[in-house]
Amino acid sequence: MPDTLVSLYVFVLACFIGYFVIWGVTPSLHTPLVALTNAISGIVIIGALLVTGLEEAGTTAEIMGFFAVLLASINVFGGFLVTNRMLAMFKKKKK
C-alpha cells in the first residue's frame, strides 16, 4: 500500500475518533476546548522543525522554517497555558 494511502487510512480513522471524542465534551468547556485544540494544532511545529533542521536546507527554507517554528511555538505555549489558566477557574461550590 503506498504511503499516501496509509496516510488516508489514518486520517479517516482519526476523523471518527475526533467525532466521538468531541461530542462528549461538555458545552461548559467549549472555550477551553477551542484553546486546547489551538495548542495541539501547534503540532505543525513538527513540520517546522523538519524543514528548519534539515542539514541541506537553504537559507530561504531556514528562514521560513524559523518563522514557522516561532508561530507554532506561540500556539503550543500560549494555547496550553491559557487553557490551564481557564480550567483552574472552574470550581465546584466550596463546602
Place this chain on the structure above:
Amino acid sequence: MEISANTQALAYLVAAILFILSLKGLTHPASARRGNFLGMIGMAIAIAATLAGHEVQSYGFIIAGVVAGAVIGGVLAARVQMTAMPQLVAALHSFVGMAAVLVAIGTFLNHSAAGTLNPVLMGELSAGIVIGAITFSGSVIAFGKLQGLISGAPVRFTGQHMLNAALGVVTIALAVHFAATGSMASLVIMTLLSFVIGFTLIIPIGGADMPVIISMLNSYSGWAAAATGFTLHNNLLIIVGALVGFSGAILSTIMCRAMNRSILNVVFGGFGSESGGGGASAGAVAADKGVKSASVEDAIYWMEDANRVIVVPGYGMAVAQAQHALKEMMELLEENGVEVKFAIHPVAGRMPGHMNVLLAEADIPYDHVFEMDEINPEFASTDVVLVVGANDVVNPAARTDQSSPIYGMPILEAGKAQHVYFLKRSMRPGYSGVDNLLFYQDNVSLIFGDAKDTIEGMVTTLKGGGH
C-alpha cells in the same frame, strides 16, 4: 542521542494517544486540567522525538524560534482578559495557518533542492498552502472584527458569490498546474489568491455570528495541520489535524443548530448587522411602546423571598463586567435561602462556552451553571428571572412569529417565570435587530441602566436588609 525512525514513530503514537485522552478529559470540569497536562506531555514527547530523529541536524534557528515563541505565548496566555479570549483564539488560529503555509513552501524548497519533487507531493503541498492561507487571512479578519479594528457589520457587494467562486476555481486550476509542472509562478499566485479567499470568505459574516466563525476557523486550522501531515507523511500531524478539524466542525454545527440556521446560511447569509439606534430617552421610548420599567427595589422585593432565581447572562454582561457583582448578589441571596442558577444559551457570548468561562472567572461554581436543555423545564416554577445583557436568546418570537428572522431558534423559556427583569441600557434590539416580544408580557419589566451598576445596587439593597 539519535533515535531510529521506528522509535520515533512509536513516540508519535504515544503522543497521539495522549492528545486523544487530553480532549477526552474535557468531558467534565473535574478531569479537564489533567487532560490539559496530558496534552502538554504529548506535545513534549512529539517535539523531543522529532529533535532526536536523524532528519534534524541543525538547531540554531530552532532554539531561537522556540524560545521566542515560548516567551510570546507565555506572556499572551498570562495577560489576556477573559473577555478577550475570542481575539486570542483568532490570533492563534492565524498562526497555525501561517505556519502551515511556511512549512509547505519550505518543504517545497528543500525537495526542490534535493530533486525529489513529485506530483503527489506537490498536490499535497498545494492543499497545505491553500488551507493554511485561507485560515490565516480569515483569522486575521475575525481578529480585526472582534478587536473592533474593522467594523463587525457584514460587508456585502453584488457579485460577491461569483467572485468567491471564480477565485476558488482559479486557485484549484493553479494548484493542478503547479502539481503537474512545479511552476514557481503558479505556486506564488496560488498562495496569494488563497490569502484573498480567506479575506473574501470572512468579511461578509456579521459580528453576531462570531461563535460560528471562531469554530469554523478552528476547524480550518485543523485541516491545515492534517494537510501538512500528508505532505510530510507524518501520521501524528494527520491524526491531530483530524481531531482539531472535527472539533471545530462539531462546534460549528452546535452553534448553527442553536440559531436554527444552516452553516451555508451563516457563511453566505450576511445576517446580524450591528444596528445603531438611540439610547437617549430609553424610558420614554419604552413607555410609548407599553413596556414597564421597574426599579432595583421592585426586583429585590420579589427576589429576597423567592425560592429560585435564574440569571440569564449574555454578552452584555461581559461588556459591563457585571459578573463579579452577580457573584456577590448570588451569595447574599443564598444566605437568604434562595436557590440561584445561571442559564446559558449555546450562542451567548462571542465564542462557544464564553459565558461559562466568564462566570468561572468570577468564582461562580460550575454546578450553578446550566445548559439550555437542562434548565428550560425549570423556568415555569421559578420566581424571578434576571436577564443580564441578553436579548434574542429569550425572545418568544423565535417560537411564535413565523416571519421573524430568528424564527425556529431554540430559546431559553425565561418568559414562563413569575417575574422577569431585563437589565438593559436602552430599548435597542439585540443583534438580530428583532423586537423582543417578551418586553410586552405582563410579568416582564425592564430595569434601565448599566448592568454592573444595577446589580451593585441590588447588592447594596440586599445588604441593607431591604424590606
